[in-house]
Amino acid sequence: MTRIDIEEFIDNQRIGTPQVMVLLVCGLVCFIDGFDMFMIGKIAPAIAEGFGQPPEAMANLFVWQQIAMAVGAFVVSPLADRIGRQRMLMISCGLFGLFTLASVWSQTLAQLTVLRALASVFMAAGLPMALALISEAAPARRRATFVALSLVGYSTGNAASGAVAAWLLDDYGWQSAFWIGGIAPLVCIPLLAFFVPESLKFRAERNPNDPRIGASLRKLDRQFMVPEDAVFVLGKSGGEARKAKLTDIFTEGRGLMTGVLWAACLISMTSIALTSQWLPTFFQEMAGVPIQQFAVSALIGYMGSIAGTLLIGYLMDRFRATRMIPLFYIGLFAAFIGMAWVSFEAQIFILILIAFNFLQTGGQAGLNTLITKIYPPRMRSTALGWAGGAGRVGGVLAPIYGGYAVAQDFSLQLTLGIAALLPFTVALLVLVLGRVIRTGKAVLAPDAGQV
Template sequence: MTRIDIEAFVDQQKVGRHHLIVLLVCGLVCFIDGFDMFMIGKIAPAIAEGFGEPPEAMANLFVWQQIGLAVGAFAVSPLADRFGRRNMLMLSCALFGAITLASVRAETLTQLTILRTLAGVFMAAGLPMALAMISEVTPAYRRASFIALSLVGYSSGNASSGGVAAWLLDIYGWQSAFWIGGVAPLLCIPLLYFFVPESLKFRAERNPHDSSIGKTMRKMDPALEVPEDAVFVLGEGKGTKARKAKLSDIFTEGRTLMTCVIWAACLLSMTSIALTSQWLPTFFQEMAGIPIQQFAVSALIGYMGSIAGTLLIGYLMDRFRATRMIPLFYLGLFLAYLGISWVSFEAGIFVVLLVAFNFLQTGGQAGLNTLITKVYPPRMRSTALGWAGGAGRVGGVLAPFYGGYAVAQEFSLQLALGLAAGVPLAVACLVLVLGRVIKTGKAELAPEASRV
């Protein structure tokens, strides 16, 4: 019986065609996720107007969409650890795309809210499953950079949804965003089926004697010889017994405290993201008199910072300790919140501050996502990403209440954003605590955890 270490095989691979294909397809899934996640916030006043409702009426839709996202993160993402990343990605794309297209026919804001809630269940699973796939395909020396590149797709989707608000809204109405958001995930299904094989690490933990693993390895490395009696393991000294993922895995074997700290950080970080993605255009329109189309143009430029922030955090995390780099991003975000609230929209420096804001916010969240892939073993990676995202969606449920309250109470822009600035400051403290927990704990973690 010949033991073949899948971890070593993946880490020894040179980046090639196989890795780039997986990156492109999973990056497209992330693009779709980013587009649909943020598009509602950018066109919220137009949707409300289209249904004859005031802007604050959108708070109910935002809340229920976040509830759908939380349900999906907790319920659908873990299924990828049982049935495979590729299979669940295809299913999620199919259902999410179909429901989003059906949203075009909504006749009331209540109908649209119901459809967005259902779509959110499947949209929430796309990002964690795509990141789990990329993290298990890519060699360790480029893993953080590849995850960062896939998250550039997420940021690009965010930016593209701003393009809808800036250029398509007046011509084709709010429905144009839903046509784009519905068709794109359906196009991903054949790409996943024909070009992306299932994760080797997932297959090895499910069945160490799976002969199809050897066939996939030979496609990646034609010179490789795989004996007929090969048994595939993850790491030297690991057993050959199949290990099925359980939902409780992220809390067992000494991982409870680490998981709780990660959840708290994700909850606060995604509260911040949900608040600004859903309410920032409305805040500027209602509190500063800036039309959403005019704000969308500046925001579109600002989102270029998201791409830069995501790429930089990936580069840094391949070279430095994540728990030292990520807090710097959130400390900077605290200052950027204050900057965009006090500097005049007409001032030239405002766009610079908006770029910095997106650079720090998106880079920080990308760092948290990448950190999760580095500390949890493969068999529970999709569950860990999904449940951390689910914890974050809880914050997303709370954020719309604050946004609606701030608008209804006629807060000033400085007060609304000044109060929100405390959230990233708390995230920075939590990540510093997380570094200590990982360093002093005795949990069974992924091999990369020693470098975070």
């Protein structure tokens, strides 16, 4: 038998059309995830007003959305490690799109909450599956950069949801956001079918003798000769078929590493959920800033999201991730304090808002990229999905806190000052994770590189 190392083959490939198409299509999936994740928070007061409810009534929808996203991350994401990333991503896009479109015709806030929860089950799985596909298609030397570029789509989706709040809300109502959020994932289905092949690393771990792998290698490199007795392996020690199990992320020396990562993701995504869902409302109710006015400023601030995502990818291809990521979260702590105490009308506020988005999005992108590096391909979607699921559990608490802060007439300084403790804690956890890895208490993927 002739052993062909899939990792070595991919790492030796030049960046060309196949890799770029995977990046573009999966980046569109990330865009949709970012748009949908953040749009509700930006238009929450308008939705509440449309149904004749006070702003704090949206807390129930936010809580159920986060619960549903946790369910999707824990249940749907692992299916991608069982039946394939591409196929499961197409199914998720289809169901998510249909439920989102159905939300346009909701007659009550309760109906919208139910449909939003159903859509969120499948939305939560989109990002982990897309990142798994991208990380496994890119050479190791550019993996962090590719993941970062795809997450620019996530940040762009965030910005696009701000554009809806700023320019479409008055003329077309809150339903305009759901039209966009429902149609876009349906467009992704044919794109995934024609331009995004199943992961070669996933296929090789599932079946080292799969003849389709050889055909896929020839499409990537027409000069590459595939022997008839070829066995496709990952690394020097591969060669046995290994199906993913849910327990894989806790076994073989990964338990402590996974536990620390889950804690970091839980707290980081709690912070993101809180600000994405409640920040416009906080400024409207606590500082008297109209939602449309804040949306315009936030749209400018989202330029920082793109820069932060790209920079963390560049840095993680060159330096230790567990040293770069804490710097972002310590800076985010300072940005929270700045937003709390600097007047919205002050010229420096927009710079703080840009820095806030730069650090928050860059930090979370760093955590996601780190997960794609340290777990083997057969469990990568599960690792991403379950870490995200842990984060969604924390996100359930964020809407409760946001609604309580508004109902109790908390000041903006108190509300954001408490929230600032979240990124500071994440920074400490990632430093602990780095210590765990460097002392040999964690088993990393063979292609993990420097973390």
